[in-house]
Amino acid sequence: MQSHDTQPPLAGNVAPFTAQGMLLGLRKVSVLLPGIVVFAVAFGAAASAKGMSLVETLLMSALVYGGVSQLVAMELWRPEWSWGAIVGLAVVTATVNARSILQGASLQPWFARYPKGLNAFHLFFFTDANWLIGTRYQAEGGRDLGVVVGAGLGLWVVWVLATVPGHMLGALVSDPRRYGIDLVMPIFFAAMIVPLWRGRRAAVPWVVAGMVALLTAKLVDGYAFIIAGSLAGAVTGAFRDDAV
Amino acid sequence: MTLSDPGPWGAFIAIGAMAVATYLCRLAGVVLMSFVPLTPHVRRGLAALPGSIVVATVLPLIERLGLAAAVALLAAIGAMFVTRSELVALLTGMAMISAARFFGF
Numbered sequence: 486m487q488s489h490d491t492q493p494p495l496a497g498n499v500a501p502f503t504a505q506g507m508l509l510g511l512r513k514v515s516v517l518l519p520g521i522v523v524f525a526v527a528f529g530a531a532a533s534a535k536g537m538s539l540v541e542t543l544l545m546s547a548l549v550y551g552g553v554s555q556l557v558a559m560e561l562w563r564p565e566w567s568w569g570a571i572v573g574l575a576v577v578t579a580t581v582n583a584r585s586i587l588q589g590a591s592l593q594p595w596f597a598r599y600p601k602g603l604n605a606f607h608l609f610f611f612t613d614a615n616w617l618i619g620t621r622y623q624a625e626g627g628r629d630l631g632v633v634v635g636a637g638l639g640l641w642v643v644w645v646l647a648t649v650p651g652h653m654l655g656a657l658v659s660d661p662r663r664y665g666i667d668l669v670m671p672i673f674f675a676a677m678i679v680p681l682w683r684g685r686r687a688a689v690p691w692v693v694a695g696m697v698a699l700l701t702a703k704l705v706d707g708y709a710f711i712i713a714g715s716l717a718g719a720v721t722g723a724f725r726d727d728a729v
Numbered sequence: 730m731t732l733s734d735p736g737p738w739g740a741f742i743a744i745g746a747m748a749v750a751t752y753l754c755r756l757a758g759v760v761l762m763s764f765v766p767l768t769p770h771v772r773r774g775l776a777a778l779p780g781s782i783v784v785a786t787v788l789p790l791i792e793r794l795g796l797a798a799a800v801a802l803l804a805a806i807g808a809m810f811v812t813r814s815e816l817v818a819l820l821t822g823m824a825m826i827s828a829a830r831f832f833g834f
């Protein structure tokens with residue numbers, strides 16, 4: 486082996502970003518579209534129930550583009566705003582979406598090959614779904630950034646458009662829990678275990694991540710468990726080879 | 730001098746604040762990691778990160794959502810293992826949870 490033996494396969498300076506990649510990303514994300522449509526409809530309905538106008542609702546879906554954080558925001562939404570309430574809402578939003586800090590970090594070695602401007606653009610559309618798709622694609626040796634971007638853009642368009650009927654139909658949308666819609670992302674997350682599996686040894690950090698996340702969820706309200714568990718898993722992965 | 734209340738623009742400013750907070754989260758991991766050299770330790774940590782995020786997200790959710798959700802997620806993992814298709818996994822999981830909730834679990 487030469488000095489490049491620590492590089493993953495297909496590494497080097499290749500930085501493809503193609504239309505075919507974007508189409509592949511669209512195809513990969515299409516599986517999730519029915520679930521996302523119902524999620525967006527449910528958000529639109531919740532927003533109209535809270536008295537948000539259609540323009541405000543659409544703006545939030547288009548600019549924030551984070552389903553869980555938008556639903557959490559509906560719990561905190563109010564007719565009159567003080568600066569303190571706005572700062573509070575921003576802080577809660579950041580804690581709900583803090584997982585994307587780690588998701589971005591995990592794909593940074595791949596993204597780093599592309600121009601900063603392109604990364605700043607496509608990260609606006611970076612969300613759970615295209616992180617999962619990109620992670621699996623990269624684990625299988627793929628290197629075309631178009632897959633991440635195509636999936637993110639396609640999902641964004643559907644997310645924003647599907648907010649409209651939700652806002653207009655409002656109360657007509659019955660309990661989305663009945664159809665298991667609240668489980669779409671958890672199922673997609675859980676299924677990712679299979680393509681990510683690299684044997685029992687490589688799964689030790691995941692066990693640590695799971696234990697720390699469960700413990701954190703017991704002790705701390707909100708979504709801190711994702712961050713605490715993921716970091717514990719990454720640290721375990723970073724240092725355990727020294728001991729063996 | 731005091732800051733006057735946001736007034737009629739409050740809702741739009743609130744949406745803008747959410748958007749900025751979210752976008753900064755999306756940028757932060759990529760920007761921060763660009764200052765961290767990819768030593769073997771960092772590389773192994775990053776390699777363990779995706780699975781850790783998945784497990785750390787899902788396990789506490791299962792605990793919150795209950796036994797029916799746990800069964801549905803296990804069924805989805807099983808379907809994924811057999812077919813390697815996210816669509817089949819998703820349909821299997823949704824069918825399981827819908828059935829379980831229909832029968833009152």
